[in-house]
Amino acid sequence: MRLAARLADALTDPAVAAGVAHADLAEVSDDELGSLLPAAYRVTGEAARPSSSVRYLVQIAGRERQPRYTPDACRRMFEALAEQSERRDWTDAALAVSSLARCTGPWPDVAAPARAMTEFLLDKDRVAQPYALLAMAGLAGDRAVRAVVERLGRDAGPIALEQIAVITGLAPAERALLADTDRVASFNAPPPLEEAWREIAGTPAYADFARRALRAAADRADAIQSGAVPYRADKAFTDREVVALGHAARVALLRDEPWLPELLGRLLPGISVAPTAARTLPSQALLYELVRAGQDFPTPELVTAVRTVRVTARHAGVPKQLDKMLKKLDSALAERTDVALRLPTLGFDGEGVLRREAGGRYAAVVTVAGTAGLTWEKDGRPLRGVPAPVRRDHGGLVKEMRDLVKRVDVQLLTLARALEGGFTVDAVHPYGWWRTELAGHPLARSVVRRLIWEIEVLPGEWRPVLPEAGEDLPDAPDDARVRLWHPLRSDPGRVRAWRDLLTERHLRQPFKQAFREIYLLTPAEEETRVHSNRFAAHLVHYRRMFALFRARGWASRLLGPWDGGDGDDAVRTLAAGRWQARFFHARADGAGDEELASTDQVRFARRVAGGWREAPLAEVPPLVFSEAMRDVDLFVGVTSIAADPEWTDRGPERAYWERASFAELNESAQTRRDALRRIVPRLRIADRCSFDGRFLVVRGELRTYRIHLGSANILMEPDGSCLCVVPERRTAGGKVFLPFEDDRLSLILSKAFLLAADADITDRGILAQIERGVRAP
Structure with a gap:
């Protein structure tokens, strides 16, 4: 008997539930899943308790995959959810409407259950799913539509009211698709259909509304800034208007409307800074909603505008929150290659130079060479700073030029991030x-x-x-x-x-390319087939790793001493949304004030029909595999306690430190060694340095030292004792060209210069460690 049939029996007969309570639903098709879900939502009551575990299995699969419903399954889903409103004082309009959006045939007549659910939700005043509720009311009849419109219109604001009017004029299928895009409306509904936003964006009536709504929002922000509308912190838009404008922004961004950059250039600054000296803003909620819209459908102009706002916002928490959101925005833009590489010229000539006259004899010159630089000239001769007459008479120009430099640097950073992100696609x-x-x-x-x-x-x-x-x-x-x-x-x-x-040639690339680490499938990973243990069983400083997750565009819940805080998987979506990497980790026992985590497997999934299916490692595209594993290597390499030279005896963690501090080099450390082999021969201490496997060996006057190229920790010869040197950011011995930015590379060089001249060391803490071995009999 097929698994789907056994699951169907288990949902109606608790006596057979135990046999499939832990079944793997991977072999259940999306059509079979759509047939099972109505039965799962009918399981309720004490007598059905043995079937509950099967119900959970099916419901979880329904949330993670894209079930397909026959017309009969759609009808049964509506009836099951209508029954839930009577039995459990609960129902889910978004889940019901999602079945229609995934219906494989003509829609069935669901007017009666739709009317029952609509009346229940209005009676209980549960209107947190406005798009689904409007779609449901359209199925229930005109009376239900009027009641829902009246309820949703309370305190909605003019922009939200106009959206409601537009939605009621859409076709039923369009209303269902719009409800499907509301990802936060339901915990139970499946992921949005891939075509949902494209279909909505292609609807002329809704595209026209998007333009009117965003223009109205920008006009209101302008009126607040000018004083025509009284300023109230965070009250510029109602909650419903924020949601409506988020939808409008997604449509405009997806369509890549030509009018949008200018409008965002007005709207974002207008809602992010108070018109007074207050450290508040007109609408924090709308600012964040527009950035989230950009994470779905980014454009370079939006990213630049957000970065500009991040600098000008006076609210203490806004820049920090935007920094987090920009990581996802950059990652998303990198994978939208059709628009990511668009860049305005801003009036620069073909050599990347822009000149602006100031009073005849003076000129501002902005030159772009890697980054933007601003200089001033008098009669064509360069000056050291801003001339006093220009500062006095042309203050506006000085500010404009300084702002232009910042803007250009932001755009160049956005371009570099987009290009690097294009590797996986x-x-x-x-x-x-x-x-x-x-x-x-x-x-x-x-x-x-x-x-x-x-x-x-x-x-x-x-x-x-x-x-x-x-x-x-x-x-x-x-x-x-x-x-x-x-x-x-x-x-x-x-x-x-x-x-x-x-x-x-001392060429520093915008990001690590020639010196980029590569990660190939290993025999061990071919054996484990669906997961990699390459970076498992490490102990890391958890908060540092969590910060790196955000910096590299990985999503993860914060671990801590609360329910569900014991472990999680950091997730990054790659290859334009087609692949997903998951890095598992868990809380470890703390050591003193430290928060530690232990690392575990890396797994991959591919997107199939809008849902994620785990994939064997051998099927992951090599570039996707390599780039994901490169990130995980970074997480472990930078945050491992093995890279902490001050780590002391702290129970069982010490055994890991001793094992990992001087272990075989991973890919990033091998790349570091490769760079050092090119750099060291050019240094004035070259005759005191050599390489021995995983170590840079430095001969000092007092002792010889072995610097591990992975952890940067130091062993001293001849006894192999450890030398603790507190890390320094500055490289001793003058400026050394590094072909790529790498803190560990700089640290190793700094230690090498220090130890090559160990006779000149004055730090008593370091000297005591060195002399202890020198004086030993």
């Missing part, structure tokens, strides 16, 4: 467009030219080029393909050559 571009709009763009060129690109000069033949190195671009047709070079696709010899070139 293996983004390709037409050569003609790339040559003019990226490599030849006045601003983008400073980022693009320092990266290695591949041009498909013949079918299947890719030629790499680094424009900043002075290489001529190859002859190729405008429709030839261009993509970022990735070391995973290159042979080791070519990778070494690029790394040598960057080091010799």
Whole structure:
């Protein structure tokens, strides 16, 4: 008997429930799941308790996957949920409407149960699902629609009222899709359909509403700033208007409307800063809702506007919250390659220079070379600072130029993040467009030219080029393909050559590319098949790791001494939403004031019909696998207690510290070693340094030291005792060119310079450790 049939029996006959209480529903099809869910929602009461575990299994699958409903299953779902309102004083309009959105045939007549649920929800004043409630009322009849419109209209605000009027004029299927987009309305409904937002955005009536709503919001913000509307902190828009504007923004962002950048340029500053000197803002709720809309459908103009607001907002908590949200926004933009690389010229010439005259003899000059820099000239001669006459007579210009520098740097950062994020989608571009709009763009060129690109000069033949190195671009047709070079696709010899070139010419790339770590499937991972233990069983400083999750765009709940706080999986979506990586971790016993976590498996899932299905590691695209594992390596490598030189005896954690502090090098540490092999021969202490496997060996006057290239911890010869040196940010011995930014690399070099001149050390704490071994018999 098929599993679906056994589950159906278990939902109606508690006597057979035990046999499938822990079944894996992966083999149950989406159509079978849609048939099971109505029966699951009918399970209630003490007599059905043995069936409850099966009910939970089915309901959880319904929340995670995309069930498909026959017309009969839709009818049964409506009837089951209407019965719940009578039996359990509960019902879920969004769950009911979601079954219609996934119906595989003509909609059944569900007017009676829809009317019962609508009346129940209005009677109980449960209107937290406004879109689903409007869709439900449309099924129940005109009287129900009028009642719902009247209730939702109370204290809604004019923008929300207009949205309600627009929704009531939509077709029933359009109302159901709109309800499906409301992800926070129901804990029980499945993930939104992939086509839902596209269908809504393609509805002319709703697209027109989106423009009117956002323009009305910007006009209101302008009126508040001018004083035409009285200012009240966080009261510029009602709760319903915030939700309506969030929907309007998603539609406009998805459509990439040409009028939107200018409008956002008014709206975001207008709602984020009080018109007075108060450290409040007109609408914190709308600001965050617009950023969340951008996380769904980002554009570079929105990201730039959010970064600008992050600088100007005076409310103490807003910049910190925007920093968290910007991580997800950057990650999302990187995967929306159709718009991510768009960049305005802002009046700069072809060489990335903009000049503005100030009073005839003076000029402001902004030059973009990696970052934007502002200088001042008098009669064409450069000056050290802002000339006094300009500061006195042209204060507005000074502010404008300084703001322009900040804006350009924000846009360049956004572009770099978008390009790096394109690795997992293996983004390709037409050569003609790339040559003019990226490599030849006045601003983008400073980022693009320092990266290695591949041009498909013949079918299947890719030629790499680094424009900043002075290489001529190859002859190729405008429709030839261009993509970022990735070391995973290159042979080791070519990778070494690029790394040598960057080091010799002191070229720092916008992000780590030539020196990028790669992660290939190991034999152990082929054995475990669906999970990797490569980064399991580490002890880490949890709060530091949690901060890195946010910084790298991974979503995770905070662990702590509360219900459900014992463990979680950090999740990142990659490859334009097609793949998902999950990194499991759990709370560990604290050591003193420390909060520790233990690391566990990494698993992957692919998106199938709007839901996530776990996938074998061998089926994960190599670039997706490598980029996800690179992040996890970063989390563990940076936050492991093994990298803490001051860690002392603290029970069983000490055994882990001793084992991991000097362990074999992982991929990031091997890349660090590769960089050091190029850097060290150029240093004045080169004759005192050598490499031995996982160590940089430094010969001092008093002792010889072995610096581990992973943890940066130090062993002293000849006895192998540990030397604790508090980390320093500054690299001793002057400025050293590093081909990429890496705190651990800087720390190792700093320690190497210090220990090569150990006879000059004056720190008594360090000297005592060194001399203890030197004086020993």
